[in-house]
Amino acid sequence: MSSTRHYVISVFVLLPLISILTLLIPLVSGKQERAIGPSYDAPVEVSAGDAVNGEYLFRSKCYGCHVKENPNAILLDTADFKARHADDASIISIVRGGPAPMPAFNSQMLDDQEMADVIAYLRALP
Numbered sequence: 103m104s105s106t107r108h109y110v111i112s113v114f115v116l117l118p119l120i121s122i123l124t125l126l127i128p129l130v131s132g133k134q135e136r137a138i139g140p141s142y143d144a145p146v147e148v149s150a151g152d153a154v155n156g157e158y159l160f161r162s163k164c165y166g167c168h169v170k171e172n173p174n175a176i177l178l179d180t181a182d183f184k185a186r187h188a189d190d191a192s193i194i195s196i197v198r199g200g201p202a203p204m205p206a207f208n209s210q211m212l213d214d215q216e217m218a219d220v221i222a223y224l225r226a227l228p
């Protein structure tokens with residue numbers, strides 16, 4: 103009889119207790135879960151802009167407003183534009199800032215590499 107009670111105690115009390123403690127170990131040991139993928143402050147490498155991808159991006163995100171067929175469009179392929187925006191930083195601050203009614207493109211809408219690609223496309227325009 104006594105050995106049956108020991109069996110019952112070990113199976114129905116000790117085993118669940120051990121399993122619960124095992125599950126709790128990672129919580130109390132202070133181990134941090136590892137993030138999947140690069141951490142947020144990992145440096146993002148931006149390689150030289152790819153004008154071909156830039157054209158694709160420009161056509162899908164910018165073209166509707168910056169298109170010759172639109173009589174009110176602000177065109178980005180003019181000599182005047184090139185003269186005023188000789189440095190990339192000036193284009194980046196406009197695109198990220200979004201001078202109304204142009205939307206501000208944050209890095210989810212256009213990441214740094216895509217920005218470099220769009221600029222490479224604009225620079226490649228005749």
Ligand code: HEC
Pocket residue numbers: 160163164165166167168176177178183186193196197201202203204205207212220
């Ligand atoms: C909803 C329409 C719209 C979209 C979409 C748009 N723009 Fe614009 N953009 C404008 C308007 C309007 C202006 C002029 C704002 C002002 O008056 O300062 C402008 C201005 C600019 C300028 C400054 C032009 C200059 O002559 O100095 C740049 C550069 C530019 N946009 C780039 C882009 C790029 C790159 C994209 C796509 C990622 C884009 N825009 C998408 C409407 C738009």
